[in-house]
Amino acid sequence: MRPLKKAHKLDNVCYDIRGPIMQKAYEMEAEGQRIIKLNIGNVAAFDFEVPEEMEHDLIANLPKAAGYTDSKGIFSARKAIMHYTQRKNIKGVTLEDIIIGNGVSELIGFAMHALLNDGDEVLVPMPDYPLWTASTTLAGGTAVHYLCDEEKGWAPSIEDIRAKVTPKTKAIVVINPNNPTGALYSNETLLQIIEVAREFGLVVMADEIYDRVVYDGHEHTAIASLADDVFFISMNGLSKNYRACGYRAGWMVLSGAKEAAQDYIEGLVMLASMRLCANAPAQHTIQTALGGYQSIDDLVAPNGRLARQRDLAYELICAIPGVTCVKPKAAMYLFPKLDPKIYPIQNDQDFVLEFLETEKVLLVQGTGFNWHAHDHLRFVFLSHEEQLREAIGRFARFLQMYRERAAAHVK
Incomplete structure (x- = not known):
């Protein structure tokens, strides 16, 4: 052979x-x-x-978790995620705006494959979590890396972001809190990123998987809470805040200028449907995780x-x-x-x-x-x-x- x-x-x-x-x-x-x-x-x-109550829910729901779920996820989990977005001050999110996946890693692939044609560009931070660059490449796009400035606490350089926008640019990725630097972006920085996205019509893809792993009394701001005239995809999950990496339970939340993104959203839903559903047993732990005692604190x-x-x-x-x-x-x-x-x-x-x-x-x-x-x-x-x-x-x-x-x- x-x-x-x-x-x-x-x-x-x-x-x-x-x-x-x-x-x-x-x-x-x-x-x-x-x-x-x-x-x-x-x-x-x-x-x-993993929080003990999450394990109990996983075990208790195993007998009814053998079949496919709705391709977007079970009702109770999406309802809990919707309530969580409200606590994060993200406006206008409904159950239909939430898609549960097998970890954020799967959903990053969805976001890129549904958006990019060959040669399209995505602004990705440098340094980045490398899955964003890899997924952009696999979807036929080009990752264009914008500088995060070590001298300014690893904050994104807005000047460098602006300099790297081209007619081919479709989205900007914001990893906040940041992996690998541990940076937490100020509201001023987030608003400047939104202004760039607004000016050039970019999708903002927010990786916020560490939003509760924050020290010294600082607070995380969801970038999607700061505007409603830009289209946002906010991603989160159980892996870090709830120490459940192997559960493979993550979600994306669609918010902001959803009317302008209807065709793109159809593509996201199509990809979610093609893989039938996310891990069913783990979905039953999401409601308890988000609503229960927050031991991460x-x-x-x-x-x-x-x-x-x-x-x-x-x-x-x-x-x-x-x-x-x-x-x-x-x-x-x-x-x-x-x-x-x-x-x-x-x-x-x-x-x-x-x-x-x-x-x-x-x-x-x-x-x-x-x-x-x-x-x-x-x-x-x-x-x-x-x-x-x-x-x-x-x-x-x-x-x-x-x-x-x-x-x-x-x-």
Whole structure:
């Protein structure tokens, strides 16, 4: 049989969070080596538990969850999501404006495939969550990356956004709270993004999966709550706020200028219908999740586990010579910078691979998030404090070796 090759549409698609370096980590584990994995926000893997009442609902509803549901999702779940949008001050959302999917990842694909023709462009943040870039590419579009400015707390550069709008631009992606930087955008920034979308007729696609993972008394503003004359697709789910990544339950909410988007909405509904329905058992937990006790608030409180781990990881990272980091206001990640004068890294993937092989710690390189330079890494701070100390201690040791090697090379 002749060799089978992957389709050319995958040539420029990457998802390095689960990429070749992670495969190397699997090989090392198969050899009996113990790896500290700080590469992915798989919350359950770090002993964060799904709220007990959600588990009870999942079990109680299993007997009646074997059949297909409505392609948009079950009534009780969509009703709860509708009420949640009201609490977030998003106006005019009805049950018909809500589509439940197998996680936000599936819905990102829907959003792109229903919108894009070959050659259309989507403005995506840099750094980004790489699934947005990959899904844009798979749908035949081109991801055009706009700069998020580290010097301004990783806020999007409105000037760069405006400079990159072309007649082919169809949408702008806003990841807030942000993965991988942990940034939380101000209302002023969100309003400026809306103004660009309004001026150029762009769809605003808002990834708000971390909207309750917010620290230090800050509050998240849903971008769709700030206007009703722009078309918004707001995405959220159970994975992060409710520590239920494996349930694969996410949703998109359509709001704003819906009349102008009716043909596009028909495409979204068509794609939802083609996959028949989302995970039925998990849908039965959504109402309880959104309406029940919000245990995430305890975790992000000043003495909560997530807040403590963020503070510890930030302190330890910033104590390493030549390493700086914007303290995250939200989410579960640090995105530190390695001073290129001290760490002349030519290829950050090779750097992360060497760190894995030397110190048995798995990270993701900054270019894996479509960052333009080889000077950033993403740390997940979900591990218990003792393991965080160990992992960052190994990182400090590795960087000391790297500095000494670089200095010797210069001599």
